[in-house]
Amino acid sequence: MSRALRTPGGVLGFTLTLMFIGLALAAHVVAPADPFASVGSPLNPPSRAYTLGTDDLGRDVFSGIVHGTRTSLTVAFAVILIASIIGIAVGAVAGYRGGGVDDLLMRGTEAVQIVPRFFLAVIVIAMFGPGLDRVVFVLGVTSWPAIARVVRAETLSLARREFVDAAHAIGARTPRILLRHVLPNAVPTALVVISLNAASVILLEAGLGFIGLGDPRSISLGYLANNAQRFMRVAWWMTLFPGAAIALAVLGLNLVGDALSDLSNPRRPGRTA
Amino acid sequence: MSGRYLLRRLAQVVPAVAATLITAFVVIHVAPGDPVLALAGQHGDAAYYALIRAKFGLDRPLPEQLLVYAANVVRGDLGVSYVHGRPVVSILLERLPATLILMTSALVASSIAGIALGVTAARRADRPTDLIVRIAALVGYATPSFWLAQIAALTLALGTGWFPVQGITDARHVSTGWRYAADVIHHLALPALVLAINELALTTRLVRTGVLQSLATDYIRTARAKGLPERAVVRHAFRNALLPVVTVIGGRVGMLFTGAVLVEAVFAWPGLGLLLLSSIQTRDVPVLLGVFLLVSLVVIVTNVVTDLAYAWLDPRIRYE
Numbered sequence: 095m096s097r098a099l100r101t102p103g104g105v106l107g108f109t110l111t112l113m114f115i116g117l118a119l120a121a122h123v124v125a126p127a128d129p130f131a132s133v134g135s136p137l138n139p140p141s142r143a144y145t146l147g148t149d150d151l152g153r154d155v156f157s158g159i160v161h162g163t164r165t166s167l168t169v170a171f172a173v174i175l176i177a178s179i180i181g182i183a184v185g186a187v188a189g190y191r192g193g194g195v196d197d198l199l200m201r202g203t204e205a206v207q208i209v210p211r212f213f214l215a216v217i218v219i220a221m222f223g224p225g226l227d228r229v230v231f232v233l234g235v236t237s238w239p240a241i242a243r244v245v246r247a248e249t250l251s252l253a254r255r256e257f258v259d260a261a262h263a264i265g266a267r268t269p270r271i272l273l274r275h276v277l278p279n280a281v282p283t284a285l286v287v288i289s290l291n292a293a294s295v296i297l298l299e300a301g302l303g304f305i306g307l308g309d310p311r312s313i314s315l316g317y318l319a320n321n322a323q324r325f326m327r328v329a330w331w332m333t334l335f336p337g338a339a340i341a342l343a344v345l346g347l348n349l350v351g352d353a354l355s356d357l358s359n360p361r362r363p364g365r366t367a
Numbered sequence: 368m369s370g371r372y373l374l375r376r377l378a379q380v381v382p383a384v385a386a387t388l389i390t391a392f393v394v395i396h397v398a399p400g401d402p403v404l405a406l407a408g409q410h411g412d413a414a415y416y417a418l419i420r421a422k423f424g425l426d427r428p429l430p431e432q433l434l435v436y437a438a439n440v441v442r443g444d445l446g447v448s449y450v451h452g453r454p455v456v457s458i459l460l461e462r463l464p465a466t467l468i469l470m471t472s473a474l475v476a477s478s479i480a481g482i483a484l485g486v487t488a489a490r491r492a493d494r495p496t497d498l499i500v501r502i503a504a505l506v507g508y509a510t511p512s513f514w515l516a517q518i519a520a521l522t523l524a525l526g527t528g529w530f531p532v533q534g535i536t537d538a539r540h541v542s543t544g545w546r547y548a549a550d551v552i553h554h555l556a557l558p559a560l561v562l563a564i565n566e567l568a569l570t571t572r573l574v575r576t577g578v579l580q581s582l583a584t585d586y587i588r589t590a591r592a593k594g595l596p597e598r599a600v601v602r603h604a605f606r607n608a609l610l611p612v613v614t615v616i617g618g619r620v621g622m623l624f625t626g627a628v629l630v631e632a633v634f635a636w637p638g639l640g641l642l643l644l645s646s647i648q649t650r651d652v653p654v655l656l657g658v659f660l661l662v663s664l665v666v667i668v669t670n671v672v673t674d675l676a677y678a679w680l681d682p683r684i685r686y687e
Contacts, residue, residue: 209386212624304629344511
């Protein structure tokens with residue numbers, strides 16, 4: 095981990111990511127007001143009293159962003175948890191077993207990878223009603239293919255190494271070999287895809303909120319941007335800040351992904367931006 | 368590219384199409400309420416519901432229903448939108464061109480600019496130009512398309528007045544012929560630019576990495592050793608670096624659609640995105656399902672086309 099902090103991009107990435115995680119965890123402490131509460135006159139520009147201004151209902155924009163970050167990161171975390179479990183399981187089994195099982199699992203992975211996640215989420219929310227649980231479910235069960243492919247590739251190469259043969263020789267069973275010997279070596283590479291995936295989930299969730307499909311019970315960054323659309327001509331701050339928060343959170347996760355990828359691939363000529 | 372590769376690749380379309388149809392079918396049947404509502408919308412009458420029930424065999428066992436549903440979809444029958452009072456397919460086909468124009472112009476613009484920026488950055492690797500390009504690419508990649516669209520609308524449209532804020536043509540001055548085309552292009556410029564910036568970032572990164580990787584290979588060392596000018600050397604590297612740019616289009620087309628929908632929502636560009644938005648508000652489920660199926664189909668077709676293009680461009684690609 096400390097080696098990932100050697101580049102300025104890595105430092106910035108980890109700083110941003112930790113900052114947003116901190117913001118999400120301490121939302122109630124950091125936010126000066128309830129994000130749903132009307133605390134002042136409507137459409138106040140940023141001032142000392144309201145750091146990032148107020149919206150059309152006099153709600154504090156900064157508090158909305160802090161709580162919106164919490165919603166975004168909670169969704170991203172839950173989605174990534176589901177996607178990682180499925181992706182690691184599918185990838186490990188496919189890579190370790192090989193043959194027909196591998197073929198079948200990989201064809202399935204390709205089929206799921208085709209599914210346009212955003213549009214599937216739209217019909218699910220339209221038919222089941224809004225709610226974070228279904229957003230998490232839909233994005234979770236559709237976001238694992240990239241993880242599965244990386245884990246499979248790693249497992250494929252690890253399974254032929256001597257230490258795996260040695261584990262076999264002393265009588266270790268397949269689940270134990272996978273869990274204790276193969277996966278601990280495959281997961282670091284998978285972390286690259288996982289962090290990039292988390293970034294894309296934040297963008298997708300914000301997009302859903304933006305077209306009005308967010309959960310009305312919790313403030314989300316997408317909802318703030320959607321609400322800002324109608325007041326673009328009179329309240330630029332409602333547009334500027336929520337979107338900037340999304341961009342910074344995504345930038346942070348992408349930088350973390352890049353830093354981790356440099357680690358697992360030190361021979362790559364030149365670092366990518 | 369062998370005929371066998373072509374056949375194998377085309378055969379892979381079958382599970383993808385099946386996965387899409389099964390997904391839509393499962394959503395229709397798992398959703399709360401009568402599945403007939405998902406196929407016929409909420410605004411039909413009893414006689415119409417009975418008709419749809421019979422047509423989709425909703426009183427039959429589930430596996431049979433799936434086959435009937437698949438057969439209807441494959442025939443291009445996606446049901447009727449009661450809100451619009453027309454078949455879903457005709458509504459979709461009416462809206463698709465606007466979205467495709469937006470996506471294609473963004474894709475072309477981002478490919479040209481991305482290749483230029485990527486090559487420039489690779490040639491000046493780790494120098495200030497490279498650093499600026501890399502930072503810009505990272506920021507462009509992280510920025511939500513709808514926010515970029517809002518900022519562009521605020522500054523370049525509302526602020527300077529150079530571009531129209533919304534729509535596809537000027538409703539106040541109805542024009543025809545070349546004037547009409549110019550009007551559409553004027554309206555297209557900002558949404559396409561916004562969408563292109565999102566895509567540009569990825570293309571730039573891929574081209575830069577690709578050129579750098581190529582520059583480190585033996586054939587480049589040979590080219591340098593025989594005294595080729597640096598321009599010619601970079602051209603050698605560039606050809607192989609283009610391959611990932613082609614493949615990534617296939618993988619990105621779903622995200623490009625998502626971006627287009629969100630950008631359309633900001634600029635009121637009358638494509639599938641606006642249709643999606645209005646259908647969400649009217650709970651016009653047949654149309655929403657239709658958009659999902661149409662986007663899936665375009666994604667599948669694009670993936671096949673880019674894979675074939677890749678195999679054609681790179682003779683080393685073989686299906687084992």
